[in-house]
Amino acid sequence: MSESGAGLIYPVILCGGSGTRLWPASRESMPKQFSRLVSESGSTFQATAARVADGGVFGRLCVLSHAEARFIVAEQLAQAGVAADILLEPERRDSAAAVAVAACHAALADPQALVLILAADHVIGDTAAFVAAAQAAAAGARAGHIMTLGISPTGPSTAYGYIRRGAALAEAPGSYAVARFVEKPDAAGAQGLIAEGALWNSGYFLFRADVMLAELEAHAPAVLAAARAALSGAVRDLDFVRLEAAAFGQAPKTSIDYAVMERTTLAGVLPVAFPWSDVGSWDAVWSVLEQDELGNAVRGRVELIGTTGSLVHSQGEQVTAVVGLADVVVVSTPDAVLVSSKARSGEVKELVGLLRAKGYPEAEAHRRIYRPWGWYQRIDIGERFQVKRIQVTPGGRLSLQKHYHRAEHWVVVRGTAEVTLNERVVLVHENEAVYLPIGAMHRLTNPGKIPLELIEVQVGSYTGEDDIVRLEDVYGR
Numbered sequence: 001m002s003e004s005g006a007g008l009i010y011p012v013i014l015c016g017g018s019g020t021r022l023w024p025a026s027r028e029s030m031p032k033q034f035s036r037l038v039s040e041s042g043s044t045f046q047a048t049a050a051r052v053a054d055g056g057v058f059g060r061l062c063v064l065s066h067a068e069a070r071f072i073v074a075e076q077l078a079q080a081g082v083a084a085d086i087l088l089e090p091e092r093r094d095s096a097a098a099v100a101v102a103a104c105h106a107a108l109a110d111p112q113a114l115v116l117i118l119a120a121d122h123v124i125g126d127t128a129a130f131v132a133a134a135q136a137a138a139a140g141a142r143a144g145h146i147m148t149l150g151i152s153p154t155g156p157s158t159a160y161g162y163i164r165r166g167a168a169l170a171e172a173p174g175s176y177a178v179a180r181f182v183e184k185p186d187a188a189g190a191q192g193l194i195a196e197g198a199l200w201n202s203g204y205f206l207f208r209a210d211v212m213l214a215e216l217e218a219h220a221p222a223v224l225a226a227a228r229a230a231l232s233g234a235v236r237d238l239d240f241v242r243l244e245a246a247a248f249g250q251a252p253k254t255s256i257d258y259a260v261m262e263r264t265t266l267a268g269v270l271p272v273a274f275p276w277s278d279v280g281s282w283d284a285v286w287s288v289l290e291q292d293e294l295g296n297a298v299r300g301r302v303e304l305i306g307t308t309g310s311l312v313h314s315q316g317e318q319v320t321a322v323v324g325l326a327d328v329v330v331v332s333t334p335d336a337v338l339v340s341s342k343a344r345s346g347e348v349k350e351l352v353g354l355l356r357a358k359g360y361p362e363a364e365a366h367r368r369i370y371r372p373w374g375w376y377q378r379i380d381i382g383e384r385f386q387v388k389r390i391q392v393t394p395g396g397r398l399s400l401q402k403h404y405h406r407a408e409h410w411v412v413v414r415g416t417a418e419v420t421l422n423e424r425v426v427l428v429h430e431n432e433a434v435y436l437p438i439g440a441m442h443r444l445t446n447p448g449k450i451p452l453e454l455i456e457v458q459v460g461s462y463t464g465e466d467d468i469v470r471l472e473d474v475y476g477r
Contacts, residue, residue, distance in 0.1 A: 008059035009138055009206070010113050011052035012102040013084075015045055015073065015120030016066040016092055020352040021281050021345075024336035025313060029365040033120035034072050037299075037313075038279060038288055042080065045073070045120040049082040051127050052118070057135060059113075062105060064089060064098045070240050071372035071475070075393075087234070090245035093226075096259035097251035099205070100216050100227030101243065107209040114141050115212065117205040117256075123288050125275025137206045137270040140172030145268035146207040146215065146261065147175065150199030152273040156190035159280060159346070161201040161257075163269050164193075178267035181257060199271055203278070205256065211266065220259035226251035237476050282329040282338075282345040286311035300332075311342070336362045372475040373398055374451070386463040388456040392417075392446040399473035400443040406460030406467060408436040410444070415452035418445040441471060 019032030026032035033045040042050075052058045061084035065073045070088055077084055087101060099117055106113040116134060124130050137147040150163045166179035181201060185193060216224040226247055233244030252259075261267055277288050289297035289311070296304055300314030306324040313331045314320035320332040329345045331338040340348065355363035368377040373396030379387040392398070392415075400420065410417065410433060417428040420443035421436060427447075428434050436442045438460060446452035 008114070009052075009057060009116050009134055010059040010062065010106055011116045011118055012062045012064065012099075012106075013045070013048055013118045013120050014064050014095060014098050014102075015069070016064065016089055016098065017121065019121065021349045022279070022285065023348050023352045024333045024338055024362065025315060025331055027362075027364055027366055028068075029369055030072070031069070031121075032279070034069070034076060037285055038123055043076060044123060044279070046076050046080040047124075048118055048120050048122065049077060049080050049084070051124065051130060052116070053082055054131060057131055058116075060085065062087065062102060064101060066092060067242065072370055074239055086240045087231075088237075088240050088242045090243060090248055092253075093248065093251045094253050095256045096216075096220055096223045096254045097227055097248065099212065099256045099260075100220075100223050100251070101231055103207075103209045103212040103216070104224075104227050104231050107213060111208075111210040113209045114138055115207055115209055117203075119203055119278065121279060122202075123275075123277045123279055129272070129274035133270060133272045133274070134206065136174060137172065137268075140169055140175045140268045140270070141206045141208055141211075143169075143171035144208065144211055144266060145169065145172070145175075145177075146205060146211060146264060146266050147172070147268045147270060148178070148206070148261070149202045149204045150269040150271050151202050151276050152271055153194050153198075153200050156187060156194050157200070158184055158187055158190050159284070160184060160278070162190075162193045162198040163201050164196070164198050165269060165271075169268050172268065172270070175268050175270045178261075178269050181262050181267075199269060200276075201257075202272075202276060205261070212260070215260050215264045215266065219263045220252070220254070223251050223254070223259055280346075282311055282313075282331065282340065282348065283342045285313075286329070286342060309342070333366070335367045371398075372396075373446075376456075379455075381463070384459060384461065384463075386458040388458070390444075390454050390456055392444060392452040392454075394446055394449055394451065396446050396452075397474055398444045399468075399470040399475075400441060401468050401470050402439055402441050403460070403467050404439065404469070405462035406458045407438045408442075409457040409459070410434050410436070411455045411457075413453050413455060415446060415450050416448045417452055417454060418447045419443070420445070443472075 015033050018028050019026035022032045034043045063084050063086045067088040106115045140147045162182040164179040166177035169175040229247035230243040234241050277284050279285050286297050291297045295309040298312045301319045302312045302314050303321045307322045309327040311329045316334040327342045329340045374392040376388045376390045412428050419434050
């Protein structure tokens with residue numbers, strides 16, 4: 001960290017979650033933080049990155065992501081025009097390990113660096129108010145407190161944890177010591193907490209790196225030791241930093257709330273009142289979307305008759321129509337449909353667990369699968385054949401590969417494909433095709449300036465994704 005960086009707040013976005021409560025739109029292959037569930041202009045991850053882009057307040061962004069999502073993270077940051085250090089977690093160990101890595105990473109440059117921990121999937125309705133709150137909380141963090149932002153409740157929600165305020169902090173006007181963190185209460189408990197002035201726990205934390213490291217050493221030394229070892233053994237892979245897997249796997253799987261915040265005597269809270277939601281359920285998504293005069297929020301190709309207070313979300317080209325229902329959630333995707341009451345939409349996580357237990361592939365993956373070079377989507381599949389639609393971004397390059405059980409036919413429908421076929425390299429233009437025999441070494445590249453789209457027809461005794469033998473791959477897979 002340079003001298004010019006003194007006083008800046010260094011934001012860290014944690015985006016390793018899978019978002020199963022928003023299935024089927026959010027799945028392991030494309031979690032909610034990367035989907036356009038609440039805005040057509042971008043994902044909540046992109047909105048979070050843009051929110052901390054003011055170079056006069058915030059330093060260089062750091063993102064901690066699950067390794068499988070690395071190319072989605074990089075692509076969406078590029079789309080948003082935001083530069084960042086991207087640290088890859090080899091497995092999910094909950095937020096304590098992630099925060100420990102973030103603190104260690106910041107301390108390498110400046111032990112007293114101010115670190116702001118952010119979730120990737122929150123919706124905030126007033127960016128200016130958020131930035132002002134971060135600056136106000138920074139006063140407490142510089143004085144040695146671990147600050148959090150406490151949201152002024154808009155109602156007795158049972159979906160959030162609460163924070164009871166203690167004495168005012170002299171070092172940070174408008175802030176308070178945390179008297180107690182309270183787990184998600186029942187309805188009566190939530191009502192009582194609001195009556196006594198408790199705040200919603202936003203999950204945002206702002207601290208000096210050295211303070212957090214000292215508290216981790218005192219309260220969660222195993223987490224800190226694993227984080228230090230994982231960062232010490234990290235290796236660079238393209239634009240990413242891969243944490244050392246064996247060391248990171250030794251971190252106890254626990255949240256930063258349990259590991260530190262509920263034990264430390266340094267916790268402080270700044271009450272804030274900007275519009276906020278963690279969009280943790282479909283009911284919460286409904287609450288942040290624009291609603292019509294009947295209380296309905298719709299996305300996509302939707303038609304309603306006699307329906308009130310409902311969320312209807314339709315992805316793809318199909319029409320989703322709802323007649324005569326009230327207070328429901330209907331989510332339609334090309335390969336799955338969810339129908340739930342709004343009141344019980346929080347149980348979708350349990351539903352996904354049931355689908356996983358029964359072996360439904362739709363529990364984990366969308367029909368459209370994203371890759372570092374673009375994406376592919378299955379159109380049809382049957383005995384001895386499969387048809388896919390493939391899009392390759394400009395400059396994208398698939399691995400040099402071969403198959404033991406299938407041949408492939410590629411038909412270009414948009415752009416120009418550079419195709420390596422054994423020792424030959426040919427250009428295939430729109431409305432032209434190329435045949436790839438079983439066992440042939442081949443590679444697909446988009447050398448152009450526009451996305452390359454093609455239809456792939458696979459024919460053979462087996463068309464599974466594991467019949468790919470990669471001989472060379474620029475993405476290091």
